[in-house]
Amino acid sequence: MSTTIVLIIYFLIVVLILVNVNKFMHIFQQSFYELDDFLPAIKTTKVYKMQIYEILLVIFAVLSLFNNYFLILYGIISIYTSFNTVNKRAVAKKKFVYTSRVRITYAIIAFLVALSVFAVGININTKGIIAVFVILSLYKLWAIALVLIGNAIAKPLLNVINSRYIKEAKNIINSNKKLKIIAVTGSYGKTSTKNIITSLLEEKYITVMTPKSYNTTLGVVKTIREQIKPYTEVFVCEMGAARLGEISEICDIAKPDISVITSIGPQHLTTFKSMDNIVKGKFEIITDAKKDVKAVLNLDNDYIKEGIEKYAKNTEIISYGMNEKNAEYTVENITMSDKGSIFDIVYEDSKIQIRTKLLGKHNIYNITCAVTIAKELGMTNEEIKKAISKIKPVEHRLELKKMGGILSLDDSFNSNPEGSKAAIETLNMFKDKYKVLVTPGMIELGEKTDELNKKLGEYATTLDYVILVGKITTDKIKEGMDEKGYKDYIVVDDLYEAFRKLEELQISHENLLALFENDLPDSYIK
Numbered sequence: 001m002s003t004t005i006v007l008i009i010y011f012l013i014v015v016l017i018l019v020n021v022n023k024f025m026h027i028f029q030q031s032f033y034e035l036d037d038f039l040p041a042i043k044t045t046k047v048y049k050m051q052i053y054e055i056l057l058v059i060f061a062v063l064s065l066f067n068n069y070f071l072i073l074y075g076i077i078s079i080y081t082s083f084n085t086v087n088k089r090a091v092a093k094k095k096f097v098y099t100s101r102v103r104i105t106y107a108i109i110a111f112l113v114a115l116s117v118f119a120v121g122i123n124i125n126t127k128g129i130i131a132v133f134v135i136l137s138l139y140k141l142w143a144i145a146l147v148l149i150g151n152a153i154a155k156p157l158l159n160v161i162n163s164r165y166i167k168e169a170k171n172i173i174n175s176n177k178k179l180k181i182i183a184v185t186g187s188y189g190k191t192s193t194k195n196i197i198t199s200l201l202e203e204k205y206i207t208v209m210t211p212k213s214y215n216t217t218l219g220v221v222k223t224i225r226e227q228i229k230p231y232t233e234v235f236v237c238e239m240g241a242a243r244l245g246e247i248s249e250i251c252d253i254a255k256p257d258i259s260v261i262t263s264i265g266p267q268h269l270t271t272f273k274s275m276d277n278i279v280k281g282k283f284e285i286i287t288d289a290k291k292d293v294k295a296v297l298n299l300d301n302d303y304i305k306e307g308i309e310k311y312a313k314n315t316e317i318i319s320y321g322m323n324e325k326n327a328e329y330t331v332e333n334i335t336m337s338d339k340g341s342i343f344d345i346v347y348e349d350s351k352i353q354i355r356t357k358l359l360g361k362h363n364i365y366n367i368t369c370a371v372t373i374a375k376e377l378g379m380t381n382e383e384i385k386k387a388i389s390k391i392k393p394v395e396h397r398l399e400l401k402k403m404g405g406i407l408s409l410d411d412s413f414n415s416n417p418e419g420s421k422a423a424i425e426t427l428n429m430f431k432d433k434y435k436v437l438v439t440p441g442m443i444e445l446g447e448k449t450d451e452l453n454k455k456l457g458e459y460a461t462t463l464d465y466v467i468l469v470g471k472i473t474t475d476k477i478k479e480g481m482d483e484k485g486y487k488d489y490i491v492v493d494d495l496y497e498a499f500r501k502l503e504e505l506q507i508s509h510e511n512l513l514a515l516f517e518n519d520l521p522d523s524y525i526k
Contacts, residue, residue, distance in 0.1 A: 012078040013136045020143035026096040028147055053081055058137040101158055105150040169224040169253050181254050185239045185285045186262030188416045192397050193262050194238045196370040203387035204379055205233040215240030217249050242268040244281045251288035259285040260296045264303035266448050267416050279303050283311035296372050299324035320368045329372045336429055345371050352381050356388050360398045360426040406502050409515045417452045420517055424459045427515045434509035436465045438498050439517040441473035454480040461486040467498045
C-alpha cells in the first residue's frame with residue numbers, strides 16, 4: 001500500500017475527529033464547561049451508539065491488519081462518514097461562541113493532532129499505523145477525549161489570565177465611588193427584569209448592564225472591563241448560578257447596593273442538589289453584598305419568604321407582589337390584549353397606571369420590580385411611565401413576531417415550570433386564535449423533572465394543538481396529555497419538522513398562533 005494512500009486515509013479520519021471535536025466543544029460550552037453537566041448531556045444523546053457505517057469503519061480497520069487492500073474500503077467508508085457527519089449537522093439554537101477559552105483549547109488540540117501526524121509520518125511503513133486506524137475509528141470517543149484533555153491542559157493558563165482580568169475589574173469598580181450597582185438574580189425572570197430595570201433607569205441615569213445572558217463571573221468581568229467608564233452612574237448586573245458560591249464569587253467583584261431576587265424555584269436542581277441549596281445560593285446576592293444593601297424581593301414567592309427568615313433578617317427589604325397584600329408595591333386592575341398590558345402599581349398612597357407592549361403576568365412582575373428600584377433611585381412617575389412605554393419585548397421572551405411566516409409567541413429562552421405555565425395562560429388570552437404549543441420540554445429540574453413535564457402536558461390540554469420536539473424529554477408531557485384524554489398532538493424529531501407541521505396546520509387555520517416554549521441545549525434534541 002502506497003504511503004500517499006495511507007496519509008490520505010489518515011487525513012480523512014483526523015478531519016472526522018476534528019469535526020466532532022467542534023460538536024462536543026459546543027455541548028461542553030452549553031454545559032458551562034462543567035464535567036458534571038457535560039457527561040450527562042453526552043449520555044443523554046447516546047453518542048456511543050454506533051451507526052452501521054461506523055461499525056463497518058471499525059471492521060475494515062481491523063481487517064486491514066491482515067490485508068492492506070482493506071484500507072481502500074476503509075478509506076471509502078471514511079469519506080462517506082465525513083460527508084454524512086458534516087451534512088447532518090443541525091443548525092444550533094445557541095450559537096457556538098469562539099471565546100478565549102475555546103481558542104486556547106483548540107490551539108492545544110491542534111498541537112496534539114500535529115504530534116500524532118508527526119508520529120504517523122515517522123512510522124508510515126510499519127504495521128503499527130494500521131493499528132492506529134483501528135483505534136481512531138472510534139472517532140466520537142476520541143473527539144470527546146480531545147475536548148476534555150484540551151480543556152484540562154488549558155485550565156491552568158486560563159486561571160492565570162482570568163485572575164488578571166478579575167483584578168482589573170475590581171479596580172474599575174473600586175475606583176468609581178459614585179457607581180450604584182443593581183444586582184439581579186432569580187431562578188426565573190432575571191434577564192427580562194434586568195433589561196426592564198435598565199430601560200427605566202436609562203431615562204435618567206448613565207446606565208450599563210450585563211448584555212444578553214452574561215451572568216457568569218467572567219461575563220460580568222468582561223462587561224466591567226469593556227463598558228464601565230468613570231462617568232457610569234448605574235451598573236445593572238445579572239448574576240446567574242447553578243451551584244453554591246457562584247453568586248458569592250460575582251459579589252466579590254461587584255458588591256451590590258441593591259439586590260433583586262425575582263423568584264426561586266427548582267431550576268438547576270440537578271447541580272444545586274436541593275431546594276435548600278437553591279435558596280441559600282440565591283440569597284448570596286444579599287449575604288455577600290454591601291453591609292447596607294437594600295433587597296428588592298418578590299413576596300409572592302414562598303421560597304423567597306423562607307429565605308428572608310434564614311438569610312435576610314437584618315436587611316432592609318423593599319417588597320413587591322401581585323397576590324401578597326403585605327407587599328409595599330402591589331398590582332391592581334390588570335387588562336391584557338394582543339396590543340399589550342395595562343395595570344396599576346400601587347404603593348404608599350400613590351398609584352401609577354402602566355401601559356406596556358409586553359405580554360404575560362411575569363412581565364407585570366418584572367415591571368413592578370423595576371418600578372420599585374426606579375422609585376428608590378429617585379425617578380418620578382412621569383419619567384417611569386415614559387420609559388416603560390418605550391420598552392420592546394425582550395428577544396425570545398414572549399415576543400410576538402413572525403417566524404418563518406408563522407405568527408408566533410417566541411418564549412424559547414424560557415425553560416422553567418412557572419414561566420411555561422404563564423406562557424400558556426398568555427396564549428389562551430388570544431380567544432380568536434388557533435393556539436399551538438411547540439416545546440421540547442424542560443430539563444435540569446432534578447427528581448422533579450418528570451413530574452413537572454407531566455404537569456406541562458396537563459396545562460397544554462387547554463390549547464388547540466401541541467407539537468412535541470424530540471423524544472428524549474417529551475415522554476412525560478405526552479403522558480400528562482394522554483391521561484387527560486387529549487389527542488391533538490404530534491411528536492417530531494426537530495424544529496425543522498415542527499415548522500413543516502405548522503405550515504400544514506396553517507392551511508386550514510389561517511388564524512394560527514404558535515407558542516415556542518422552552519429552549520434546551522442542542523444535545524437534548526434528538
